[in-house]
Amino acid sequence: MRSKIEGDxxxxxxxxxxxxxxxxxxxxxxxxxxxxxxxxxLADRVDLRQPSLYAYFDSKLDLYDAMFxxxxxxxxxxxAAHGPYADEPSExxxxxxxxxxxFSSEDVVRHQLLFQRTIPGFEPSAxxxxxxxxxxxxxxxxxxxxxxxxxxxxxxxxxLVTGLAHQQVANDPGGDRWARLAGRAVTMFLYEVxxxxxxxxxxLRCTRH
Amino acid sequence: MRSKIEGDxxxxxxxxxxxxxxxxxxxxxxxxxxxxxxxxxLADRVDLRQPSLYAYFDSKLDLYDAMFxxxxxxxxxxxAAHGPYADEPSExxxxxxxxxxxFSSEDVVRHQLLFQRTIPGFEPSAxxxxxxxxxxxxxxxxxxxxxxxxxxxxxxxxxLVTGLAHQQVANDPGGDRWARLAGRAVTMFLYEVxxxxxxxxxxLRCTRH
DNA sequence: GTCTATACATCGATAGAC
DNA sequence: GTCTATCGATGTATAGAC
Numbered sequence: 001m002r003s004k005i006e007g008d009x010x011x012x013x014x015x016x017x018x019x020x021x022x023x024x025x026x027x028x029x030x031x032x033x034x035x036x037x038x039x040x041x042l043a044d045r046v047d048l049r050q051p052s053l054y055a056y057f058d059s060k061l062d063l064y065d066a067m068f069x070x071x072x073x074x075x076x077x078x079x080a081a082h083g084p085y086a087d088e089p090s091e092x093x094x095x096x097x098x099x100x101x102x103f104s105s106e107d108v109v110r111h112q113l114l115f116q117r118t119i120p121g122f123e124p125s126a127x128x129x130x131x132x133x134x135x136x137x138x139x140x141x142x143x144x145x146x147x148x149x150x151x152x153x154x155x156x157x158x159x160l161v162t163g164l165a166h167q168q169v170a171n172d173p174g175g176d177r178w179a180r181l182a183g184r185a186v187t188m189f190l191y192e193v194x195x196x197x198x199x200x201x202x203x204l205r206c207t208r209h
Numbered sequence: 210m211r212s213k214i215e216g217d218x219x220x221x222x223x224x225x226x227x228x229x230x231x232x233x234x235x236x237x238x239x240x241x242x243x244x245x246x247x248x249x250x251l252a253d254r255v256d257l258r259q260p261s262l263y264a265y266f267d268s269k270l271d272l273y274d275a276m277f278x279x280x281x282x283x284x285x286x287x288x289a290a291h292g293p294y295a296d297e298p299s300e301x302x303x304x305x306x307x308x309x310x311x312f313s314s315e316d317v318v319r320h321q322l323l324f325q326r327t328i329p330g331f332e333p334s335a336x337x338x339x340x341x342x343x344x345x346x347x348x349x350x351x352x353x354x355x356x357x358x359x360x361x362x363x364x365x366x367x368x369l370v371t372g373l374a375h376q377q378v379a380n381d382p383g384g385d386r387w388a389r390l391a392g393r394a395v396t397m398f399l400y401e402v403x404x405x406x407x408x409x410x411x412x413l414r415c416t417r418h
Numbered sequence: 419g420t421c422t423a424t425a426c427a428t429c430g431a432t433a434g435a436c
Numbered sequence: 437g438t439c440t441a442t443c444g445a446t447g448t449a450t451a452g453a454c
Contacts, residue, residue, distance in 0.1 A: 033328075033330065034327070035244040035328070035329055112325075115375075115379075116325050116375070116379070118244070118321055119242075120241060120243070121242065155376065156393065156394060158372075158376055159369070159373045159376045159390065162372045162376060163368035163369055163372020163375065164372070166325075166368070166371050166372065167364065167368045170324075178368055181365050184365065188400075191397070192393070192397040192400070
């Protein structure tokens with residue numbers, strides 16, 4: 001795939017233009033709101049006429065789809081950039097939650113597109129959704145490492161994380177009022193999933209100090 | 210206020226029309242998406258011409274504001290209709306969470322308007338926000354009854370509830386995959402807020418052996 | 419209060435020339 | 437690929453009759 005671009009200067013230029021379009025689309029969405037994104041404003045930003053944008057995507061929903069994939073790529077990159085973590089599974093899980101909430105709080109409209117479905121008619125394509133699945137798998141593995149494998153446990157955890165992220169974004173954008181609760185939230189979750197009565201699920205001792 | 214309407218048939222008719230407008234606006238929003246609501250379609254639904262709608266609200270954002278207030282009234286009515294609960298504080302809290310998540314899952318766009326801020330330019334007016342404050346106060350009182358009064362506790366709880374509601378709405382609309390976790394979530398929360406080792410609120414240390 | 423009529427700006431999208 | 441020109445639909449708003 002890479003060789004195609006590097007070997008073909010026209011494809012490389014097109015790729016660069018496409019990246020510029022995505023970047024400016026995010027910027028406009030942050031300024032005007034995700035739903036209020038205007039293709040004419042976007043065209044102005046990238047030195048094109050509005051109809052010429054259709055050489056890069058088939059419709060506005062298609063653009064949202066590309067942004068959805070891009071946002072998920074950013075999320076995976078953000079997680080990778082803030083690693084590696086301690087090997088200790090519960091610490092790794094705490095770190096993940098912290099990072100995800102921070103990621104969400106850094107860009108409200110990105111969080112809207114990735115985790116809230118508010119654009120009428122928008123449904124991620126299978127290809128774009130694959131990136132979201134990658135993130136889900138990453139979280140699932142880190143949950144399994146602390147012994148949370150049942151669907152109910154995973155669902156409870158996902159609610160906890162999205163709740164923290166949503167409250168952070170909605171009520172304290174740019175701050176850390178909910179982000180700083182990530183560690184406590186995971187502690188609470190772990191205690192629920194692995195009760196400290198050390199019976200079947202391995203020897204786990206919990207004490208308060 | 211009531212006497213005004215009952216005493217004046219014209220005011221009563223206007224009130225009825227206004228209710229009809231709100232009702233059809235919700236229905237259209239559910240069909241087309243909240244942001245895609247069209248005033249021309251709405252006018253057709255209520256047997257008016259589009260400009261005549263401006264006799265009932267000053268702008269489209271004004272209509273959203275009225276829907277915001279209406280949705281919050283519905284929430285308070287929904288809570289009232291599903292009471293009274295057991296006096297036991299923790300059970301009352303569980304019931305509240307259950308009801309709120311169920312309420313959200315019953316209407317996705319209502320949940321969007323009330324708890325997610327996705328309409329560009331929309332900000333609830335002070336009058337409409339008063340209803341939201343009523344709900345917040347109700348939840349705060351029920352939290353206080355179980356001993357959760359610190360802001361961090363309230364924030365953690367709000368994240369938990371909105372997280373359950375959001376996951377329910379986004380990933381299992383109409384179902385109960387997350388709604389049924391409400392009781393467990395509250396139990397988990399209560400254990401965190403009121404540790405049964407009644408000493409300090411120190412960090413919980415878990416170690417494997 | 420509701421209507422007709424109209425205006426204006428903006429939007430996504432398409433046709434066809436180059 | 438990019439352009440010009442244009443389309444239909446939209447939201448907003450106003451004037452003026454009844």
